Amino acid sequence: SPFPIKLSGPVIKGFGRGSRELGIPTANIPADGLKEYPDLESGVYYGVVALDPGRFMYTSGETANGDGNGGGKKSTTTVFPAVLSIGFNPYYKNTVRSVEIHIMAPFAPNGPAEAESQAQEKHFHKLPDFYGTNLNLLILGYIRPEYDYVSLEALVEDIRVDCEVARRSLARDAYACYLFGDDSSSSS
Ligand code: ADP
Ligand code: MG
DSSP states (O other): OOOSEEEEEEOBOOOSHIIIIISOOOEEEOSGGGGGOTTOOSEEEEEEEEEOTTTOOEEEOOSOOSSOSSTTOOEEESEEEEEEEEEOOTTTTOSSOEEEEEEOOOOOTTOOOHHHHHHHHHHOOOOOOOTTSEEEEEEEEEEEOOOOOSOHHHHHHHHHHHHHHHHHHHTSGGGHHHHHOOHHHHTO
């Protein structure tokens, strides 16, 4: 397996279609780094994103989930589960490969309990824009090839499923080190 594959770069402007047409923002980074992986298939992948801590901090747990237990437990992170597409986006007939990353709600710090994760996902609003900041991506696994779509609705539906698959995959113990790895060692 070629994973993990490391890609990083500044968040660049795409066509603005993620948010506007799909309601699913995707942070685009340059595809240059893919030159080292010429055999990497186009398709949908899951992975982990680290945003620049100097420019971006996300505090989770601010929304009480109503059960009164563990409410108010806050944690701050710059590391997020992510689902991404690498390819030409056949639906849009692009001519150059792109790397487009949708960032999802962070897992609870003490483990990705399914129910808790879904509750967080619901409360996860669009982040403030972070164009121009450096994004570090670790691609950890492959979900599916790229498909062409007859409708935007069909595309959006598949992306929703991809998000679920990505979250479930990243919930495996083997990935805890990437999602909850101790920050002190990764900063050196
Ligand atoms: P573009 O075509 O320029 O990539 P999008 O409509 O896809 O525009 O929106 C992507 C931008 O939205 C990102 O570059 C980032 O600044 C912002 N953004 C906000 N929330 C998210 C998120 N959850 N995942 C990815 N990008 C996000
Ligand atoms: Mg985008």
